Amino acid sequence: xxxxxxxxxxxxxxxASVKLSCEASGYxxxxxxxxxxxxxxxxxxxxxxxxxxxxxxxTSAQRFQGRVTMTWDTxxxxxxxxxxxxxxxDTAVYYCARASNRFDYWGQGTLVTVxx
Amino acid sequence: xxxMTQSPSSLSASVGDRVTITCRASQGISNYLAWFQxxxxxxxxxxxxxxxxxxxxxxxxxxxxxxxxxxxLTISSLQPEDSATYYCQQYKTYPITFGQGTRLEIK
Numbered sequence: 340x341x342x343x344x345x346x347x348x349x350x351x352x353x354x355a356s357v358k359l360s361c362e363a364s365g366y367x368x369x370x371x372x373x374x375x376x377x378x379x380x381x382x383x384x385x386x387x388x389x390x391x392x393x394x395x396x397x398t399s400a401q402r403f404q405g406r407v408t409m410t411w412d413t414x415x416x417x418x419x420x421x422x423x424x425x426x427x428x429d430t431a432v433y434y435c436a437r438a439s440n441r442f443d444y445w446g447q448g449t450l451v452t453v454x455x
Numbered sequence: 456x457x458x459m460t461q462s463p464s465s466l467s468a469s470v471g472d473r474v475t476i477t478c479r480a481s482q483g484i485s486n487y488l489a490w491f492q493x494x495x496x497x498x499x500x501x502x503x504x505x506x507x508x509x510x511x512x513x514x515x516x517x518x519x520x521x522x523x524x525x526x527x528l529t530i531s532s533l534q535p536e537d538s539a540t541y542y543c544q545q546y547k548t549y550p551i552t553f554g555q556g557t558r559l560e561i562k
Contacts, residue, residue: 374551376499383542383553383554383555383556384491384493384499384542384544384553384556385553386550386551386552386553389549389551398549400549400550401550434498434499436499438546440487440546441489441501441504441505441546442489442491442501442504442544442546443501443504443510444501445498445499445500445501446498447498448498
């Protein structure tokens with residue numbers, strides 16, 4: 340059974356960075372993409388980027404380029420997203436989601452709160 | 456970027472009703488269109504992909520149609536548990552984009 344288990348809630352001050360993780364299980368890790376999607380309080384879904392573990396590549400949305408770093412560790416079947424220069428507008432729930440081309444399974448989400 | 460526009464932004468319906476949600480893409484996306492259901496405090500759940508194919512385990516009361524720029528999600532025989540926000544998503548090109556969501560209330 341496929342599971343995506345994300346790391347716990349984080350609180351950061353403005354200007355800081357946060358590194359989130361998403362551990363995959365129940366399938367062959369390198370045969371699917373893993374996406375990051377966030378949702379600000381009361382708002383819609385916003386795509387941030389995608390990791391292709393087999394292609395050794397990561398692509399992020401233009402608005403996050405320079406601030407987001409996506410990495411992965413095949414040995415632990417875990418993907419990571421590092422978001423820097425945080426502002427209050429980065430307060431959101433961050434989800435990872437598995438995809439071939441279409442999304443199917445989602446992680447439970449990680450709440451990141453940015454507050455002074 | 457492909458803009459996705461959903462309508463209505465919210466709707467209210469009764470148990471047993473059938474409702475339709477519309478999603479329009481700013482440019483043609485063939486059938487690279489998915490629908491998600493999200494309940495408060497929960498992760499989105501994948502309902503439909505390829506515009507009309509149900510994800511495994513999703514009941515047949517959900518159906519999707521469309522191609523190109525215009526798509527619909529229809530939910531029949533509404534039950535209280537269908538109360539949620541529904542999002543469309545295009546996955547033809549990066550950046551992947553979502554509609555703004557449609558909040559469905561069951562009276």
